[in-house]
Amino acid sequence: MLRQVCTTVAIACLFGCGGSGGSSSGNPTGPVTQPGGNNNPPSDAISVTNDAFSPASKTVATGTQVNWNWNTCTGDVYSGQTCVSHSVTFDDGVTSATQDKGTFTRTFTAAGTYAYHCKVHGAAMAGTIVVN
Numbered sequence: 803m804l805r806q807v808c809t810t811v812a813i814a815c816l817f818g819c820g821g822s823g824g825s826s827s828g829n830p831t832g833p834v835t836q837p838g839g840n841n842n843p844p845s846d847a848i849s850v851t852n853d854a855f856s857p858a859s860k861t862v863a864t865g866t867q868v869n870w871n872w873n874t875c876t877g878d879v880y881s882g883q884t885c886v887s888h889s890v891t892f893d894d895g896v897t898s899a900t901q902d903k904g905t906f907t908r909t910f911t912a913a914g915t916y917a918y919h920c921k922v923h924g925a926a927m928a929g930t931i932v933v934n
């Protein structure tokens with residue numbers, strides 16, 4: 803969501819900052835949709851970076867949908883020219899594909915501690931979801 807906002811601002815600036823003296827009237831200040839609203843299941847998000855899950859540990863309520871968002875084409879020494887593949891693989895067998903972009907979603911319907919790791923990078927790239 804943050805990336806979308808940044809992109810929107812950048813595009814608006816491309817077309818709107820050319821000679822108006824830097825007017826700030828176009829700033830997006832509208833309401834922000836909160837996770838866990840009345841009509842939506844609670845949700846949370848984790849970023850899959852090139853060496854870690856961020857945050858690596860997260861505590862959520864039972865019924866929460868957790869989304870992993872691959873962010874693996876930035877932060878590399880080639881300035882975003884390469885994308886590294888990762889997976890979200892739980893100890894209980896649930897797994898995403900090994901992929902270099904995209905998302906993975908799991909909804910946690912039972913309390914417990916769910917450890918996961920990346921198949922490619924093993925224990926060096928691991929995380930935990932605590933559901934209570």
Ligand SMILES: [Cu+2]
Pocket residue numbers: 852887888889920921922923924927
């Ligand atoms: Cu990995």
